[in-house]
Amino acid sequence: MGNKIRVYVDKNKCIGSTTCIYYAAQTFTLDSEGKSTVVNVDGNDINKIQEAVDSCPVGAITIEKDKQ
Numbered sequence: 474m475g476n477k478i479r480v481y482v483d484k485n486k487c488i489g490s491t492t493c494i495y496y497a498a499q500t501f502t503l504d505s506e507g508k509s510t511v512v513n514v515d516g517n518d519i520n521k522i523q524e525a526v527d528s529c530p531v532g533a534i535t536i537e538k539d540k541q
């Protein structure tokens with residue numbers, strides 16, 4: 474608990490499959506180019522975000538965790 478996380482989407486890799494949005498709809502949304510973008514890291518459980526990372530078909534999402 475209390476760990477901060479940062480989430481990044483590599484838009485050069487993202488193919489707009491929306492899988493990440495299925496798993497973590499409060500964290501990811503599609504931008505105007507149909508690529509995933511991070512809107513709110515705190516809105517979803519870390520496990521949901523991790524599921525999104527694991528399910529991305531092109532490995533476009535990265536999580537960084539800070540230990541406090």
Ligand code: SF4
Pocket residue numbers: 482486487488489490491492493494508509528529530531532533534
């Ligand atoms: S799951 Fe991966 S490829 Fe699909 S929209 Fe999310 S970041 Fe893009």
